[in-house]
Amino acid sequence: MDVEILARIQFAFTIAFHYIYPPLSIGLGLLMVIMEGLYLRTGDKSYETLTRFWTKIFALTFGIGVATGIVMEFEFGTNWATYSRYVGDVFGSALAAEGIFAFALExxxxxxxxxxxxxxxxxxxFLATVGVWLGSMFSAVWIVVANSWQQTPAGYHIVGEGIHARAEITDFWAMVFNPSSVDRLSHVWIGAFLAGAFLVLSVHAWYLLQGKFVEISQKAFKIALAVACVASLSQLFTGHRSSEGVAHNQPAKLATMEGHYDTLAPADLYLFGWVDQKNQKVSGLKIPGGLSFMLHQKFDAPIKGLSAFQKTDRPQAVNAVFQFYHIMISIGMALIGLSLLSVFLWWRGVLFQQRWLLWIFVWAVFLPQIGNQVGWFTAEMGRQPWVVYGLLRTSDALSEAVTANQVLFSLIMFSLIYLLLFILFIYLLNKKIKHGPDDLDTEQHRPGQAEMVNMLNPKTPKP
Incomplete structure (x- = not known):
């Protein structure tokens, strides 16, 4: 297999696996801040119990996230040396900022x-809880800034020519606030809030179905449901803002997301469909002119189609990007519907009597994770054939020395290691969930080592 394809598969696999954990850390961090804040305000020990329980799960996700994220930095040097040299000044400053301002705080x-x-x-x-959560949020800032610069470069100039060319920062804040960074960051943050909220909803829905930890599970469920409802509705706004940015800055990506080929013709909005790339047609259920209306408030407004771009300057996997994008939209709408229905039942006072709904929440934990993954696939595959949009092609960013066999061997090795890490994560997560929250009264009065010795070896009183 071609070395470029293998290198892309390897990086896609490692980043997809890593991206399971940072969103959970960000989302759980927010829930922990709310729970512990309620404990300080009300003095209700059940909120402290919940915070202690979810802190253990947060620590697990944080540890696995750090371990799986290190590999990607090595891949930049081994597989993508030309890319690393080209964007080292930009990407390096963002990663350094993450280490100083985010990871150190967290x-x-x-x-x-x-x-x-x-x-x-x-x-x-509580201050420490807030600090850890803010650290995870700031970490996302610098990673998204670096990736957004690849999508919409700003605040730089090119030094050197040919293979020695590289981008240098001329305006740090223009690089940070590049045209897509703010919209993409808000979209990522909210996706992380949803991932954390639905994990809490899933676990406590299972407890309620089993009749375990009922009182504190109802409290945790309500907190997570409120976060899920606000976040899912907010995602509509951030998603629309991101689409407007893509339309302005990356029109080829937007046309790919909706399978729009016609040059300067109104664009339809597909609810679902299939792209026939050979004949440049899309079949499926659509709203005629819907995309044009969303972007310009006119059903007949022209949208630049893929036919307006050279074949070498537009994504090749059009149907894949189309499907990933529409899966993300479908999941987003499903989360909104599920959250609003649950809030309505909460308002009616019958939320926890709906066992069928609780079972849905048990399995709905996968939806935000899938939504986050396919959203990233859409963004990254839709940028092709550019690794830095309009500046550096993916095919030109590879290391010259690396071979296909080397990449394939490392891909197999990483797959096995990540599989073991995932099995370990699921085992430990399942163990902690089955154990459940500790009873604070029992924990705080748990006998110490000296007391245990006395209990096991009581002294016989002298007559």
Whole structure:
């Protein structure tokens, strides 16, 4: 197989696996801040119990996320050396900022968050919880900034020529606030909130179905449901803003997302369909002129189609991008419907009597994860054939020395290691969920080592 295809598959696999965990960390961090904040405000120990329980799961996702993220940085050097040289000044500054402003903040407070219970005051511990959550949020900022610069480069100039050319930053803040970074960051953040919220909903829906931890599960379910409802509705706004940005900055990607080929013709909005790339046609259920209306508020407004671009300057996997994009939209609408229905039943006071709905929530945990994955696939595959849009082609970004056999061997090795990590993650996650939240009264009065010795070896009183 071609070395470029193998290198792309390897990077796609590693980043897709890694991207399971950072959204969970961001989303769970928000839920933990809310739960612990409610404990400080109300004094209700059940909120502290919930925070302690979800802190354990947060620590698990954080650890696996760090382990799986390191590999990608090595791949930049081994498989994509030309790319690394070309964007090293830009990408390196963003990664350095992540380490200084995000990872240091997150890891610095993490020890207090995990081990600080009963060792620091409640307000100090809450500050640590907020610090860890903000660190995870800031980490997403710099990763999205770096990736968004590849989509819409700004604040740079090119130094050198040919294979020695590289991008240098001329305006750091123009690079940070490039045309797509803010919209994409808000979209990623909200997707992470949904991932965390639906994990909490899934676990506590299972507890309610089993009749375990009922009181605190109802409280946790309501908190997560409120977050899910706000986040799912907000995703409509951020998604629309992102689409407008793509239409302005990457018209070929937008045309690919909707399978629109006609040059300067009104564009339909497909609910679902299939792209026949050979005949440049799409079959499926559509709203005629719907995309034109969404972007320009006119059903007959022309949208630049794929036929307006050279074949070498537009994505080749049109149907794949089309399908990924519409799966993301479908999942987003399903999450909105599920959240609004549940809020209505909550308002009616019959939410927890609907066992069928609780079973849906148990399995709905996969929907935000799938939505996040296919959203990234849409963004990255829709950018092709450019690794840096309009500047550097993917085919020109490869390392010259790496061979297809080397990439294939490392791909197999990483697949096995990641499979073991995933099995370990599922095993530990399942173990923690089955154990459930600890009873604080029992935990706080748990006998120490000296007491255990006395209990096992009681002294016989002398007569």
């Amino acid at each position: 890891s610095g407070f993490l020890g207090v968050l995990i081990f600080g219970w009963n060792r620091v005051g409640p307000r100090v511990h």
